[in-house]
Amino acid sequence: xxxxxxxxxxxxxxxxxxxxxxxxxxxxxxxxxxxxxxxxxxxxxxxxxxxxxxxxxxxxxxxxxxxxxxxxxxxxxxxxxxxxxxxxxxxxxxxxxxxxxxxxxxxxxxxxxxxxxxxxxxxxxxxxxxxxxxxxxxxxxxxxxxxxxxxxxxxxxxxxxxxxxxxxxxxxxxxxxxxxxxxxxxxxxxxxxxxxxxxxxxxxxxxxxxxxxxxxxxxxxxxxxxxxxxxxxxxxxxxxxxxxxxxxxxxxxxxxxxxxxxxxxxxxxxxxxxxxxxxxxxxxxxxxxxxxxxxxxxxxxxxx
Amino acid sequence: xxxxxxxxxxxxxxxxxxxxxxxxxxxxxxxxxxxxxxxxxxxxxxxxxxxxxxxxxxxxxxxxxxxxxxxxxxxxxxxxxxxxxxxxxxxxxxxxxxxxxxxxxxxxxxxxxxxxxxxxxxxxxxxxxxxxxxxxxxxxxxxxxxxxxxxxxxxxxxxxxxxxxxxxxxxxxxxxxxxxxxxxxxxxxxxxxxxxxxxxxxxxxxxxxxxxxxxxxxxxxxxxxxxxxxxxxxxxxxxxxxxxxxxxxxxxxxxxxxxxxxxxxxxxxxxxxxxxxxxxxxxxxxxxxxxxxxxxxxxxxxxxxxxxxxx
Numbered sequence: 001x002x003x004x005x006x007x008x009x010x011x012x013x014x015x016x017x018x019x020x021x022x023x024x025x026x027x028x029x030x031x032x033x034x035x036x037x038x039x040x041x042x043x044x045x046x047x048x049x050x051x052x053x054x055x056x057x058x059x060x061x062x063x064x065x066x067x068x069x070x071x072x073x074x075x076x077x078x079x080x081x082x083x084x085x086x087x088x089x090x091x092x093x094x095x096x097x098x099x100x101x102x103x104x105x106x107x108x109x110x111x112x113x114x115x116x117x118x119x120x121x122x123x124x125x126x127x128x129x130x131x132x133x134x135x136x137x138x139x140x141x142x143x144x145x146x147x148x149x150x151x152x153x154x155x156x157x158x159x160x161x162x163x164x165x166x167x168x169x170x171x172x173x174x175x176x177x178x179x180x181x182x183x184x185x186x187x188x189x190x191x192x193x194x195x196x197x198x199x200x201x202x203x204x205x206x207x208x209x210x211x212x213x214x215x216x217x218x219x220x221x222x223x224x225x226x227x228x229x230x231x232x233x234x235x236x237x238x239x240x241x242x243x244x245x246x247x248x249x250x251x252x253x254x255x256x257x258x259x260x261x262x263x264x265x266x267x268x269x270x271x272x273x274x275x276x277x278x279x280x281x282x283x284x285x286x287x288x289x290x291x292x293x294x295x296x297x298x299x300x301x302x303x304x
Numbered sequence: 305x306x307x308x309x310x311x312x313x314x315x316x317x318x319x320x321x322x323x324x325x326x327x328x329x330x331x332x333x334x335x336x337x338x339x340x341x342x343x344x345x346x347x348x349x350x351x352x353x354x355x356x357x358x359x360x361x362x363x364x365x366x367x368x369x370x371x372x373x374x375x376x377x378x379x380x381x382x383x384x385x386x387x388x389x390x391x392x393x394x395x396x397x398x399x400x401x402x403x404x405x406x407x408x409x410x411x412x413x414x415x416x417x418x419x420x421x422x423x424x425x426x427x428x429x430x431x432x433x434x435x436x437x438x439x440x441x442x443x444x445x446x447x448x449x450x451x452x453x454x455x456x457x458x459x460x461x462x463x464x465x466x467x468x469x470x471x472x473x474x475x476x477x478x479x480x481x482x483x484x485x486x487x488x489x490x491x492x493x494x495x496x497x498x499x500x501x502x503x504x505x506x507x508x509x510x511x512x513x514x515x516x517x518x519x520x521x522x523x524x525x526x527x528x529x530x531x532x533x534x535x536x537x538x539x540x541x542x543x544x545x546x547x548x549x550x551x552x553x554x555x556x557x558x559x560x561x562x563x564x565x566x567x568x569x570x571x572x573x574x575x576x577x578x579x580x581x582x583x584x585x586x587x588x589x590x591x592x593x594x595x596x597x598x599x600x601x602x603x604x605x606x607x608x609x610x611x612x613x614x615x
């Protein structure tokens with residue numbers, strides 16, 4: 001009787017459909033949560049375990065007794081110089097490559113191949129990059145295993161990060177901007193230099209920051225190209241402390257140091273392992289938050 | 305003063321248009337140059353092993369004994385380590401594909417705009433965690449847990465490595481599948497909902513078929529990520545190249561395995577520079593490189609179609 005009085009009452013089929021839909025919805029929400037919660041739980045655990053050693057002294061002191069005591073200054077500054085040198089190499093090449101692909105490249109099969117090469121380069125396993133670094137920089141160019149070889153290897157590996165970001169940033173600049181500039185009699189390069197680049201610099205910057213985060217975390221490419229488990233450097237003055245490595249020195253890096261303290265040395269105190277991991281992950285998360293904040297800020301004040 | 309020098313620089317840059325264009329073109333080709341260079345230099349270092357290597361043994365024997373006992377010849381049978389890579393890839397995809405596709409569908413179809421942004425940022429953070437940290441998590445945190453839960457002697461094994469690699473591959477799968485789902489026009493969704501489909505029916509019957517190329521490519525790139533992962537696999541997988549007799553025995557999850565990438569990373573420091581072992585490790589590198597380039601090119605073709613796009 002009631003069913004007849006309410007013609008909009010859902011039928012059995014419709015009820016089942018709604019039920020299935022809500023089950024699926026919660027299931028998928030569960031998957032997304034399952035992905036995120038454990039990882040952040042682990043990170044919390046990691047910082048919790050590392051808390052006893054984390055202090056300014058831990059960052060400022062150099063490791064002694066093969067990393068069992070002391071701090072992590074030498075690996076930290078090594079990572080800094082590795083990132084800096086790789087950035088100096090990769091940023092110009094990557095940005096110019098992005099400009100070529102978005103502004104100059106004709107729409108033909110060759111450009112398609114270039115784009116495929118960019119994605120392929122991004123997908124090459126990091127250990128293969130390490131082998132390339134050994135073959136090309138350490139042996140063929142005879143640079144030896146050193147900071148410069150490692151930075152070159154990292155640079156080749158991270159080209160796609162900057163190319164992709166630059167390409168997308170340039171593509172976001174409206175075509176009308178370029179057309180207006182051309183109509184004023186500017187050449188192609190003048191247009192790019194004065195109109196397109198200033199309007200896309202923020203997107204390019206995001207790519208550069210992503211490169212920094214990648215370069216700081218990578219371990220495999222520097223394994224055979226220059227990273228060392230320990231180095232002997234003079235530590236007499238502040239200058240030595242701030243610039244302990246020459247370009248042709250072997251160096252310590254945070255990521256490789258973590259590998260060494262976590263796996264290679266017996267009797268390593270737990271908190272030293274967790275401390276190194278915590279500093280590395282904090283560094284990476286910090287760099288990434290910076291890039292995300294920058295992106296959100298720039299999106300909010302976009303003019304067109 | 306600054307304005308003046310800026311203007312000077314500008315005039316100089318304008319005059320230099322031709323050389324700058326050459327420079328830009330050269331940099332534009334750099335990716336092709338580097339992919340080719342990677343092939344060439346790795347081949348160069350492996351030479352002449354590709355001619356002298358017993359390829360039958362390399363692919364079909366599991367006797368990987370590069371440093372044999374006194375009086376024996378070294379043998380390079382890579383089947384055991386190829387099995388390791390394959391096993392980690394397959395098991396990790398059982399974790400990564402459902403989680404990745406599920407999260408992508410949730411983010412793109414169900415989540416409110418605010419939740420969507422939050423989830424995307426969190427997954428971006430997940431993608432940023434370097435592989436050495438994942439290796440550390442596998443070795444130091446998950447290892448003891450697996451030891452306790454399953455009562456095994458060693459916590460670094462196939463299961464551990466697969467969970468770690470699976471979680472590493474998820475962000476990539478999520479971001480590419482989400483792109484694929486977003487590329488489906490809204491009119492498809494509206495038409496199907498207007499015909500009385502529930503949201504799930506719409507996703508299952510309309511979105512999945514429409515976005516299937518992109519979703520497939522996402523899974524393939526996840527596979528590529530799993531095959532190429534080095535540090536995490538090296539630290540979390542244990543490293544023994546046995547081939548099991550029964551591939552469907554669930555206890556295999558608790559066996560230690562050894563992957564192609566981990567073999568290179570672990571044995572390069574011991575290999576004599578220019579020796580046969582060293583050259584064979586570079587051949588393993590060529591195998592990995594070939595797999596990754598093929599996966600990337602094929603997934604690119606799947607996403608964009610075989611013809612050059614018009615845009």
